[in-house]
Structures are given as C-alpha cells and as structure tokens.
Amino acid sequence: MANTIDSSAPVKHNWTVEEVNHLFALPFNDLMFKAQLAHRENFNPNEVQVSTLLSIKTGACPEDCKYCSQSARYKTDIDKERLMEVDKVLEAAAQAKAQGSTRFCMGAAWRNPKERDMPYVTDMVKGVKALGLETCMTLGMLSEDQASTLQEAGLDYYNHNLDTSPEHYNQIITTRSYQDRLDTLTNVRSAGMKVCSGGIVGLGEQANDRASLLTQLANLSPQPESVPINMLVKVDGTPLADVADLDEFDFIRCIAVARIMMPKSHVRLSAGREAMNEQMQAMCFLAGANSIFYGCKLLTAANPETNQDIALFKKLGINTETIDSSVDDSVEAATLRTKMSDQQNSDLFYNAAG
Numbered sequence: 001m002a003n004t005i006d007s008s009a010p011v012k013h014n015w016t017v018e019e020v021n022h023l024f025a026l027p028f029n030d031l032m033f034k035a036q037l038a039h040r041e042n043f044n045p046n047e048v049q050v051s052t053l054l055s056i057k058t059g060a061c062p063e064d065c066k067y068c069s070q071s072a073r074y075k076t077d078i079d080k081e082r083l084m085e086v087d088k089v090l091e092a093a094a095q096a097k098a099q100g101s102t103r104f105c106m107g108a109a110w111r112n113p114k115e116r117d118m119p120y121v122t123d124m125v126k127g128v129k130a131l132g133l134e135t136c137m138t139l140g141m142l143s144e145d146q147a148s149t150l151q152e153a154g155l156d157y158y159n160h161n162l163d164t165s166p167e168h169y170n171q172i173i174t175t176r177s178y179q180d181r182l183d184t185l186t187n188v189r190s191a192g193m194k195v196c197s198g199g200i201v202g203l204g205e206q207a208n209d210r211a212s213l214l215t216q217l218a219n220l221s222p223q224p225e226s227v228p229i230n231m232l233v234k235v236d237g238t239p240l241a242d243v244a245d246l247d248e249f250d251f252i253r254c255i256a257v258a259r260i261m262m263p264k265s266h267v268r269l270s271a272g273r274e275a276m277n278e279q280m281q282a283m284c285f286l287a288g289a290n291s292i293f294y295g296c297k298l299l300t301a302a303n304p305e306t307n308q309d310i311a312l313f314k315k316l317g318i319n320t321e322t323i324d325s326s327v328d329d330s331v332e333a334a335t336l337r338t339k340m341s342d343q344q345n346s347d348l349f350y351n352a353a354g
C-alpha cells in the first residue's frame with residue numbers, strides 16, 4: 001500500500017470491511033504515518049477542538065444499552081436527576097465558555113424527547129447559542145419534526161452514536177434497532193444540522209466489528225462532521241462491568257483508521273480518556289484525534305480535570321481550535337491558561353438537577 005494520501009481526492013464513501021481490516025493490519029508505524037498524512041492535509045495538527053458536555057437529565061433511561069450507568073434496568077450508583085432548569089444550563093454554558101470551550105453539548109438520558117420536553121430543550125439551545133457557543137444535543141431518537149424544531153432553534157450538531165457494528169449490535173442493545181439509529185441520523189441531516197456520530201470500543205467486540213463500525217460511519221454521505229471514539233468505561237452494575245480490557249494499541253489504531261477514512265471530520269477522543277495517561281492521549285492526538293471534551297463530567301463518567309488537560313496541551317504545544325478562524329489561536333490558548341489559574345467551582349456540572 002502506498003504511503004501517500006491524496007487530500008484532493010474526494011472523500012470515499014464506499015469502504016468495504018475488508019479494506020478497513022487491511023488498514024487495521026498495517027504495521028503500527030505505517031498506520032500512524034498514514035493517519036498523520038491525512039490529518040495534516042486537512043487540519044492544523046497542533047489544534048484540538050474543545051467541547052463541554054453537560055448532563056441535562058440523568059438516569060432512569062428505559063433503554064438497555066449494556067454499557068450504560070443511566071439505564072433504569074441496572075443497579076448502578078448513579079443519582080437520578082430530572083430535566084435541569086434552563087437557567088442552570090445557561091449558567092453552566094457561560095462557565096464552559098469562560099473556561100475555553102467553543103461547543104456546549106447537552107445530553108439527556110431519554111429514549112427520545114417527549115413533546116412536553118421540546119419547549120425546554122429549544123430554550124436551552126437558544127440561550128446557549130446567544131452566548132456565542134456552538135450548540136450540540138444528544139437526546140436519543142428524533143423524529144423528523146423534532147429535528148426540524150431543534151434546527152430552527154439554532155442547534156448546530158446532534159449526537160447520536162451507532163455504538164458498534166451492525167453484527168455486534170444485538171449483544172449490546174435490544175430496545176432500539178441499528179436502523180432506528182440510522183433513521184435518526186437521516187432526520188438530523190435532512191433538517192440541516194451537523195452530525196456527530198461515533199461508537200464505543202471495548203464492548204467485547206471482535207476486531208472485525210471495529211472495522212465494520214468505522215465502515216458504517218465512513219459510508220454515511222456526507223460523513224459525520226464529528227466522530228467520537230469512546231473507550232468503554234466499565235461501570236459496576238452494568239452487564240459489561242467485567243468485560244475484558246481492550247488493548248490500548250487497538251484503541252489507537254481505531255483513532256488512526258477513523259482519521260484516514262474520515263479525513264475531514266473531527267475525530268473526538270471521548271469517554272475513557274480519564275483512564276489514559278498523558279502518553280496514551282498524546283498517541284491518540286498523533287493518530288489524528290483533534291477534539292476532546294473537557295472541564296466537566298463526561299455525562300456520568302469522570303473526565304480529566306480541566307487544568308490537567310491544559311497542562312497536557314501546553315506540554316504538547318497544542319492550541320484550542322476557535323469557532324471564528326479570525327480569532328487568534330494564541331489568544332484563545334492564553335485565555336485557557338489564565339483560566340487554569342483560577343479554576344472555578346465546577347459543581348454545576350456535577351449536580352444536573354440543581
């Protein structure tokens with residue numbers, strides 16, 4: 001396989017699982033080199049987009065995702081919380097902005113939003129947007145009408161993960177189908193919003209499942225603008241609490257292959273980052289990850305403290321990506337470093353019910 005990537009080539013949407021398995025099977029250094037080529041052709045390699053994720057409604061979810069602490073079907077020690085008040089959400093968003101985030105993601109543990117919830121979530125979108133932040137939500141399945149309503153309120157991104165391969169899917173979730181997920185992504189795209197969709201690895205899947213998941217994502221046309229790659233965070237009480245660990249090199253390979261297949265997408269190092277040391281995270285950035293969540297709890301899994309992230313960015317010479325490219329990155333980075341010295345109380349992010 002040639003060691004070059006033609007960045008002017010159109011993004012490929014007809015990947016086969018076999019082709020993707022070949023990428024996974026490359027010698028590690030060759031794979032990293034290819035991923036770096038793809039990354040550098042499309043992004044500033046020393047820039048990472050930073051989002052903050054807030055749980056606006058926690059726990060008591062009727063779905064049965066076997067990795068999830070928020071499913072009502074498993075006995076986990078999560079504190080269930082009602083839908084957060086709009087003012088509290090906006091307060092948290094203002095704090096996230098002050099700490100350097102450019103995108104504010106709001107997540108609710110729902111199968112899908114009910115009609116009675118829509119006025120509240122649209123007010124959240126409008127309020128966060130008015131603060132000058134990009135807006136993202138993850139609320140479960142969306143109908144066409146709900147997607148349009150959210151888009152009209154100003155929602156930029158909608159997150160809905162495919163989670164795993166179609167082949168492994170029934171081992172992980174039985175309360176909604178793979179097609180349900182694809183339908184929601186279609187509704188989001190048709191409404192004119194950007195798509196954030198990725199998956200989780202370390203769910204006890206086979207290597208072929210990881211290739212199959214990335215094939216599904218990359219063959220979406222257009223590809224998702226944002227692709228979170230999560231490492232399973234094992235939660236006591238869930239069916240996957242004792243699943244075998246995924247080798248960290250397999251995780252890095254996933255990031256690198258995602259970067260090659262979806263060269264223009266932001267690949268997000270998401271859940272599981274808490275358990276990764278600095279060197280592992282640096283390898284993920286080298287493999288092409290260029291987006292993270294920081295500064296608050298990642299829904300219910302711990303996330304490295306903001307100041308640790310800033311310290312790592314400083315060691316690696318990484319700047320944070322800005323929404324407006326006219327804003328000088330060094331100003332943004334300086335803002336982050338200043339904020340590092342006066343970290344504010346982040347309780348807001350941990351007590352979603354207020």
Ligand code: SF4
Nearest residue numbers: 061063065068071109
């Ligand atoms: S992953 Fe989402 S849909 Fe599945 S149980 Fe958890 S909160 Fe519910």
